[in-house]
Amino acid sequence: MKLLLDEMHAPGVAVLVRDPGYDAIAVKERADLIGQPDDDLLRAATADGRAVVTENVKDFAVLHRRIVAEGQQHSGIVFTHTRRFPAPRRTLRAGVAARNRTRSRSQSRSCPSGLSES
Numbered sequence: 001m002k003l004l005l006d007e008m009h010a011p012g013v014a015v016l017v018r019d020p021g022y023d024a025i026a027v028k029e030r031a032d033l034i035g036q037p038d039d040d041l042l043r044a045a046t047a048d049g050r051a052v053v054t055e056n057v058k059d060f061a062v063l064h065r066r067i068v069a070e071g072q073q074h075s076g077i078v079f080t081h082t083r084r085f086p087a088p089r090r091t092l093r094a095g096v097a098a099r100n101r102t103r104s105r106s107q108s109r110s111c112p113s114g115l116s117e118s
Helices: 010-016 039-046 057-069 089-110
Strands: 002-005 023-027 051-054 078-080
Touching: 002 010, 002 039, 010 023, 039 051, 039 057, 051 057, 057 078
Parallel strands: 002 023, 002 051, 051 078
Antiparallel strands: none
């Protein structure tokens, strides 16, 4: 699944989502998308085959209805909410640290002592 995380989502969230195998990028990782209007973001995501992940239900629901009414399609919209999916900085840092520990352990198990994966 290909995702484009709206500007309210930190690039670190995209890193965490990429780890289990999703193709995720954050708007803040792409200078050409930063500050763009929502309809331009949805258009860019659709051109790249990505669903937009956003908390902005109000605006993206309107965009969805307009696109459908025009007989067009988009690649999807995933709505999130801070109360349901909180992501404060310390939680994000803890998630990245846990991911790194897991990677470290799995690499040490998969390589004989003294050898590296190159």
